[in-house]
Amino acid sequence: MSSLFEEIREPVAGDVPVRRVSITVNGVRRTADVEPRLLLAHLLRQGLGLTGTHTGCDTSNCGACTVLFDGKAIKSCTMLAVQADGHEVTTVEGLAGPSELHPIQEGFKDEHGLQCGFCTPGMMLAAKALLDENPNPTEDEVRWALSGNLCRCTGYQNIVKSVLWAAKKLQSQSAS
């Protein structure tokens, strides 16, 4: 169990009760004591050390913090950690298997879907939510699914290619 307000080094006001939450993160049940105002993104990063989830803005615009919440893509900077109690969260650290990359990660590698990499975790999770629901998307559908995620580097072209690459790979895997 990690005690989060220690991690973020802010004393808890006496009259604000800390809450114990239990969240299944990447398949593992994690427990933490959190202040209600703690954002899920900060619990993941500071509390659980899962720094693959990035935060790129203060205004809920960029999508760098996108994770899966019960399988759906959400902005983890726009949800309180207490709200995740009893729910399942998948972060970028949950994508790869023990010995190999997830096909979405392979796609980004093969098709040069990243430059600085800051937006990449959010992009990959938005892509995963899409492919889980629609394994054979058109280019337009990929662009639609990623339209809430901003990238300052790539111009998106290769990101879209990466996701289409991953879709093909996942389909050939499930066929064989």
Added chain:
Amino acid sequence: MYPSRFRYEAPRSIDDAIALLRQGAGEAKVLAGGQSLVPLLKLRFAAPELLVDINNLPGLDYHRADPDGTIRIGALCRHAELERSTILATRQPTMAAAAPLIADPVVRNRGTLVGSLCHADPQGDWASVVTALGGHVVAQGANGRRNIPVAQFVTGPFQNVLAYDEIAVEAVIPAPKGTVAGGYLKLERRVGDFATAGTAVALEMSGAVVTRAGIALTGVGGSTIDAAEAAQALVGGPLTADSIAHAADLAAQAAQPRSDHRGSADYKRHIVRTFVERILTRVQPSTERAA
């Protein structure tokens, strides 16, 4: 950025939620999808003492059509469900057109239509849609429920008429009497941006004759604009090039845009005119077939 400190409760019944809001005595806030409130908390534009999270309330995540055609949207129905809705796709073209234009797909997985009405952002798309459709909000408080027409629900930018211990439990679109037509168009600089200008048009027709019309405008005034005069000009006759142009002009006159980083006032007014004309022109052929 961290929000300032607050107490948090996630009640499991509406009665408990209302009791908590009472305790909060005006210093409590309802948390629905959080897609407007959490950003405000982070920026510390809002600093409530207590957050009453309604996401665990049972039975509010629906949208449905009653046998008579009334459409009901529960307080926990997310934008994304409305975007995928076959009920809206087959029965309610104005709502179906607006749903994919709210925010971005990730925000749509959490944000709610009812929350958007409560937030009363002049840039909010749903308020225009529900205004054009003549809808109302059902509010529940300690003394039961009351219906509030959406035109009276919003009193100004970011202000609604809910008492501090009331929860908006449902938005209602009344049953149409004729065939329905209409649409929603929004100009945005990029996905996820609020409207430079948006127009909602909702018609009921009997054959080729318009029997009810609603037109409302997003982002071109201090609150949602009900272009009632423009809508009224369409009622009682068929849609013709002239009647369409006239209504579009009246809608543009009803707009009160301000020049800002999204465009000049004249430009926004021009968009309103063009959009109203475009929506009405598109509904014409199908109504002529129906006649």
